[in-house]
Amino acid sequence: MKAAVIEKQGGVEGLVYRDFPDPEVRPGDVLVNVKACGLNYFDIFVRRGMPGLPVKLPFISGGDIAGTVAAVGAEVRGFKVGDPILVDPMTDEGMVGEEVQGGMAELVRVQHQFVIPLDKRLSYERAACIPANFGTAIRMLHTNGQIQKDDLILVLGASGGVGTATVQVAKAHGARVIACAGSDDKCARLKDLGADHVVNYSAEDFSRKAWAISGKKGVDVCVNFTGGDTWVPSLRALKRYGKLLTCGATAGFDPKEDIRYIWQRELRVIGSNGYLKEDVTAGMLAVAEGKFQLPEIRTFGLSKLGEAENLMEARDFFGKIVLIPDWSGEQA
Template identity: 55%
Template sequence: MKAVVFEAHGGVEVLSCRDWPDPEPRAQDVIVRVRAVGLNYLDIFARRGMPNVTIPLPFISGGDIAGEIESLGAAVTGWRVGERVVVNPKTADGLIGEEIQGGLAERVRVPASNLVRLPDAVDDDTAAAVPINFGTALRMLTTIGNLRAGETILVLGASGGVGTACVQVAKMIGAEVLAAAGSAAKLEQLRAIGADHAIDYAAEDFSRRAWDLSGKRGVDVVVNFTGGDTFVPSMRALARHGRLLVCGATAGYAPPIDLRYLWRRELQVLGSTGYAQADIEAAIALVAEGRLKPAIGHRFPLAETAAAQQLLEDRAFFGKIVINP
């Protein structure tokens, strides 16, 4: 089969689309014929290398996978060849695309317990935009953040995969949504998917703008997966008893913090580490019902994965970038 492989950590130049042995299923596994893979920053981190994470080289990344079952392990029951599925990448053996070989290939081995059936109403590209992004957004905003109808929420970095998912989930819940991004074109697209207010953080102080838009009371919830120098401004944007939801650190994992806001406003800083299979199942059902609609900005063939990852790394995209093997 063809796969996108890197044998050393580095820039996109280490990626090679080449022949790779077909995976073999264990007793409880299936082989999925991959039809679409959604890119994530995890693919960038895996390729670059991550502190305290050993990635087995040579390696294939890619965790957001949709396709159909091509073959079954000897002990697999309840599934049949040809069924369309999406994959929960969190397996008992590790994370697909980070710790075990991923889906940027024509085929991938997946434990049968990590499969979610795809309704006919959900196409492969759309399905590949759901698991990590919408699973993360659903769990973070509902299970962790307890976002309620009528509350206000500020989503930073709202034009990416998780960001666009948070905008849609928050709007579905009935919150007033403030979405921050770095260009006029992205702001217009965010309004089109449900943002009530769009803030250009390249042109203005997002914290002050959110404070003004909230009637100078602050927002109830901020979603921050960037860290770095956005952390203290996020705290400043929050109302008394506000919740700061953290699910990543793409701009820096050791940000400064101003404890005065924390105690004076009795803020909560809540970490969210991803999703459970139930979140992915719920997200797929909501997409099938038309209540959520993943935004897909770009599609690339497998051989052009390097160009796709460069687009992701440069943040020159909106929504999700999908690879079609």
């Protein structure tokens, strides 16, 4: 098979599009013919290398996988060759594309219990936008964050895949949302997705703006998966007993800290890592039924993975980037 392989951790020059051995199908596995694979920031972390995230090279990243069944193991029931499917990447063996060889390839092997029949109302490209984005948002806001109706929720990095899903999941629960992005155009699109207020953080201090919107009481919840220099301003924006929810650190995982806000306001900092198959399935059905919108999808041929990752790192896009195997070129 062809695959975009991480030969060396570091820059995108370590990515090589080449032949790679087909996965070995074991009795409980489903072999997936990948039709689309969504790009996430954890793919950047895997390629760069990150403390606490060892990767045995050569390695293939990519966890948001949609495709068809290419083969099934001897013990698998309920799936047949050709069935359209979506993958829950949080498997018993580890996360697909982070700990287990992933979907930036023509074929990928997945334990059968983490394969979801794809709703036929969805294309493969649209389906590949769902697992990490809506699975993460549903688990973070509901299971871990336990958000309440009428909560005022501040969402940083709201223009990316997880961000746009977070805005919509929060609104569907009856929350009020302040969505932050780095341009007026992105802010306008977030308004279209249902955000009550938007903040262009390249032009305004998001923490001060959120404090003003809250009537100088502070927000109930801040969703921060950026880290870096946004961390302390996020704490400042919270009300007494407020919650800071985090599921990543795209701008840096070792930010400056100011714990005075945490003890003085009795804040709760809550981490969220991953999601369950039920979360992915719920997200898939909600998108298929039109309850949630998918933002703009930008597609790249798999051989252009380096270009796609450069675009993600530059934050010069809105929505989701999807890789398509066996297709060269780029489509806006």
